[in-house]
Amino acid sequence: MKFAEVAVDAPAGRDRTFSYSIPDHLDIVLGQSVKVPFGPRTLQGIVFAVVDAPQVEETRDIADTLSADALLESHQLSLARWISEYYLSSLFESAALMLPPGGRFRPRTFYSLSPDVDDVAEAANSPHQQRFLEYIQRHEMVDAGRLDRALGPNSRSVAARLVERGLLESKVRSSSRQMTHKLVEHIALNPEMLEEIGVWLKNAPRRAARQATLVDALLEADAPLPATEARKEFGAHNVARLRERQWLTITQQRTDRDPLAGQMFDPESAVCLTSQQQSVTDAVCAGLDHPDEAPRTFLVQGVTGSGKTEIYLAAAERCLELGQRAIVMVPEIALTQQTIERFA
Template structure:
């Protein structure tokens, strides 16, 4: 059996990893984001390395992949190891800025009522043999209107006292807790495109030549699709020719619709003025030259192997940055 050393999304020491068994059929590589059991919870982790021997005798199985492809390459794994060691943080914390936006999902707990709670009328304080405090009754009322509530959201709404109330209700069998989803909150962006169906081209061309048909917007859309060498975006087609025209041609069975995954560009639609060249003062130039000379003439590390450190002294606004 093969094993993976995984940096988990939990408070751990610098460069600490945990050994997990790789289930049969699960293809893993360093840099993969995975779901793993950790105590009673399910959390995310990043595969750091693969091995034939675990750190401990008993291991648990990896649950599943979060993404099919590795998200972190070898160079960034090494950078994260250095960051974890140098800044004394967990390996996952060092890796988290390298994950795609929305990829990191912290484990959450969902709370829901059982059938036993359904037998209790709201505001009655319980049934015979079951006495509820007013606050516990309030928690039950909230859960009736919010099935599968997130525990942390419930606590933020009702205060820290909700934790003890939930524990008491759980011990009486009135509610259950279970791990929430670890799926990424951000999904791939998908754009819809339309084309004339190959089998409908002759019918569409014949329909366009019929002078008795006065559906001008539908005709314009059909002609544009016939003339276009590439599919048209359905959003732009609706904007230019009208949603009704698009829907009418679809109802005729003349259009093929295709979903295409598109890369997200956070800077789309934004423009930035070019940065002006920076002119150093004589003092700044002298300091920069001295640091550059030191870096070029040494390995950039001191005897202990730590990177050289340079202290720039000056008041706020003196030009250190």
């Protein structure tokens, strides 16, 4: 039997993994997202290693997989270990920074009235419990967060007691932000209506000139046209009119997301540092060139706009020249556009 060392989404064991046995029906790989039992709960975990022997004598089985394949590669797991050790963050949270959109599993608890409850007023032990049960009865199924907002911060403890009494049922479902493919609506002429379209085109009234132009454009096009562009160029009303006549076929085509689409960037000339900036940059780069002879840590102080970022970027460039790596962290959301322009 194989075992997996899993970093679990829990405060316990900040910098460690937990051993789980791998059931025969699961094919577990390094960097995979899994669902594991942890105390009374089921939580998300990330597989950091697949081993032959566990850390403890008794292990629990991995409940299920949350991803078909690995979400993180070995070098990302190594980076997560370094982040956890250096910044004293949990191993899971360090790895979760690199998960793709939708890769974070967040369990949500939903409550519903037990089918055995016939009379809410009779089942409740207090007016507060009655209001609680009546609220859930009205909404059929309510998640714990909504209960907190509607009935107060102690609602979860009340719900837990009602579950113990058999008056409520609870279910745990996963909630994650899913990233889907971007689909763009395209239009083309309906091949079954081409004869009718041809007859109309020969006798198209003057008031329908833009509709005729749209039909010509679709006839000449080698592929379906994006509906948004067609509406912009020929008018949304004219596209709608052709659609009402069933002259158009509508398809959804997948397109790649490009955050830089439509943006133009002028090539930026080399930044000329001031004498003070250059002096600091030289000292930092000397430390990178000769790490055993110079200090490894530098504190650069300066008012806003004094050029600290330029010094850091120059140091990052030197790191790359030396075959090393650097991380650029943008401290303010207002600098997003400037950063995009710099690196795009």
